[in-house]
Amino acid sequence: MTTFAAAPSASATKPASGRIFNFSAGPGCLPDEVLQQIREDVWNIGGSGIGILEHSHRGKVFDKVLAEAFDDFRKISNLPKNYHVLFLTGGATAQNYMVPANLKPQDQTADYITTGYWAEKSLEQAKFYGTVSEIATSKDKNHSYIPAESACKYNSNAAYVHYCSNNTIYGTEWHDVVNGQNTWNQRIPQAPAGVPIVCDMSSDIYSRPVDFTKFGLVYAGAQKNLGAAGTTVVVIRDDLATKKARELPLMLQYNTFAKDESRPNTPPVGAIYICGLVFKWILKHGTANRHCLDVLQELNIRKAGHVYAAIDGSKGFFKGHAEPNARSMMNLTFRCPTPELDDKFCKDAGTAGFDGLKGHRATGGMRASMYNAMPEAGCKALAQFMAEFARKNG
Amino acid sequence: MTTFAAAPSASATKPASGRIFNFSAGPGCLPDEVLQQIREDVWNIGGSGIGILEHSHRGKVFDKVLAEAFDDFRKISNLPKNYHVLFLTGGATAQNYMVPANLKPQDQTADYITTGYWAEKSLEQAKFYGTVSEIATSKDKNHSYIPAESACKYNSNAAYVHYCSNNTIYGTEWHDVVNGQNTWNQRIPQAPAGVPIVCDMSSDIYSRPVDFTKFGLVYAGAQKNLGAAGTTVVVIRDDLATKKARELPLMLQYNTFAKDESRPNTPPVGAIYICGLVFKWILKHGTANRHCLDVLQELNIRKAGHVYAAIDGSKGFFKGHAEPNARSMMNLTFRCPTPELDDKFCKDAGTAGFDGLKGHRATGGMRASMYNAMPEAGCKALAQFMAEFARKNG
Secondary structure, rough: OOOOOOOOOOOOOOOOOOOEEOOOOOOOOOHHHHHHHHHHHOOHHHHHOOOOHHHHOOHHHHHHHHHHHHHHHHHHHOOOEEEEEEEOOOOHHHHHHHHHHOOOOOOOOOEEEEOOOOHHHHHHHHHHOOEEEEEEEOOOOOOOOOOOHHHOOOOOOOOEEEOOOOEEOOOOOEEEEEOOOEEEEEEEOOOOOOOEEEOOOOOOOOOOOOHHHHHHHEEEEEEEEEEHHHHHHEEEEEEHHHOOOOOOOHHHHHHHHOOOOOOOOOOOOHHHHHHHHHHHHHHHHOOOOOOHHHHHHHHHHHHHHHHHHHOOOOOOOOOOOOHHHHOOEEEEEOOOOOHHHHHHHHHHHHHHHHEOOOOOOOOOOOOEEOOOOOOOOHHHOOOOOOHHHHHHHO | OOOOOOOOOOOOOOOOOOOOOOOOOOOOOOOHHHHHHHHHHHOOOOOOOOOHOOOOOHHHHHHHHHHHHHHEEEEEEOOOOOOEEEEOOOHHHHHHHHHHHHHHHOOOOOOOEEOOHHHHHHHHHHHHHOOOOEEEHHHHHHOOOOOHHHOOOOOOOOOOOOEEOOOOOOOOOOOOEEEEEEEEEEEOOOOOOOEEEEEEEOOOOOOOOHHHHOOOOEEOOOOOOOOOOEEEEEEHHHHHHHOOOOOOOHHHHHHOOOOOOOOOOOOOOHHHHHHHHHHHHHHHHOOOOOOOHHHHHHHHHHHHHHHHHHHHHOOOOOOOOOOHEOOOOOOOEEOOOOOOHHHHHHHHHHOOOEOOOOOOOOOOEEEEOOOOOOOHHHHHHHHHHHHHHHHHHH
């Protein structure tokens, strides 16, 4: 195991490892120590003489990897026994049909809150399975905000309420705002009693404390905060895992995976193994007095703070896309005064050793994705680069 | 890149690398040089400063990885332009519903030839989409043979004929048998004109020459001959990629992946990357005068030959499960005179450095899986171990 590279100086952003700061929206960067462990284990895991990718998914080595991945995931969120953890495939996008297919009868509605591109895709794909309701949206302002609770017109007979807790493209996130102040804690829609909440948590899962018991089903593509592309983690309550809204092929039923430890057939062994390493890395942030997710939240607020301060301190040179109280800790979206300067920013940043900063075409400008594995040094260095860029080009 | 470990002596089966001979049925062993490349690239691929698992699936580095994977796969089989190559997820098992869902209207039959466990599962799952026909089966003799062409009662109006070219559990494979002699070349069912052939080629794809133009659709889980668990390669003819047997969610349609280079959403980046390395490794077997798959076939015949010779030369101590002309080159199934000796065999083999030899409960006994990446030295060493075991325990 290596330790993290030392924080680089402002003028030398490339750590000695030869690796650069990768602000990609996903797949995102992984912790250095996780990568070093992978390098050992693909050759020969635990002295077995066989690499992790080559072990039978029914053998003892993978049994242990899988059991620990389940256990560690549960430990992080103190997940009670009436919830299953599943490792599925097809990306979070596959959940767009799996959720309504399993949970929503054709003529029962489900409530969707559309706060971004992926939330809209979720709604669109759910229509294949009958009635759906878009009960609130932020489309009117190019998804720069999160609708207020009072704007959400829930149906009391809905099969579920679906929302996306962090909008990767637009850089907004659901936060509890108390007396006009952003607490950076998770805000959850106040669905009517008995209506389960379904959340696409792909881009902010385990970036701060989460209480899964408030949800019926949560899903997250692994390639942002949990591991590498190739598996999607689903947390599902017992009664929903066995719900049969319609007949489905076996491999499209949540229960098939819940019953058989996510391996009714050969699962994505490597992707699950990597999640397992990341779960252990998350747990290591905990101390005797503080829960690992409290520590990570504090770190993520500080990390995002460096870059938001660079935006707010630029005397109007940089403009953020998200309204302040909806600002994401994970994906920070901002623009220069002109598209030409945006291009120059990305080019100069690339030369300086920052990668993946070009924004999505839906917002233009830049996006800095700073998932759990992005070290604070990278955020500080980016903030400093931004300040210098604004000074030189303002 | 390292080169292969030197062939071990008969009494020392563990190569100097610390790695042992892994006869697992899948996930199976990967070439040493592929693993070494992975170890480099997960840290920093091509000097980009970012590991392969952390690159955006829309960025230049993955663009190149993906383009080369497609190109190299096509080169290996000289695949014509009217076929698509897709990287999907969900394992070959997901094809059990995707094939009929996309290709078979509810009231049109499809013909299934059931020569093993997975072929039976394919048939069973297809029933969800209406009429199907089991036109031949080897169930009467515990799947120890491949039905003769004359036993296959094709329906001329079938949507397709489905078969599995190699039966991992039973150790049988479809071979052309000419004048009673096994040619070890691929036998393909003689479906009526116009009826596409669909083949589950998971456990013998690219172990010998293959002409995909004889097929409408071929699928293969990557974890045996193509890479690691986490992606399924599908080869599909143009007209079938756009066939709409029924309305389906976008992510269950082949055409969604055919249109968008297998990345309508985040694909399993790592699993595709590993396939790409294995494709290059396969191509390297070619010489100026010989096609890579001819070379691999010759090697695989020789590799299997060592172990089959150990069975046949054991004076009845070992009994093969498969009938001689249906013997698989990839999965070799055999038994000792008693279940107790089977257990002893697996235990002693483990001590000697051979892993993954325990057979499936459907056949009992042993199974030696010898995919492309298993070096001939491993097969020779196993054959010698078998001879010694038979001598000591016979």
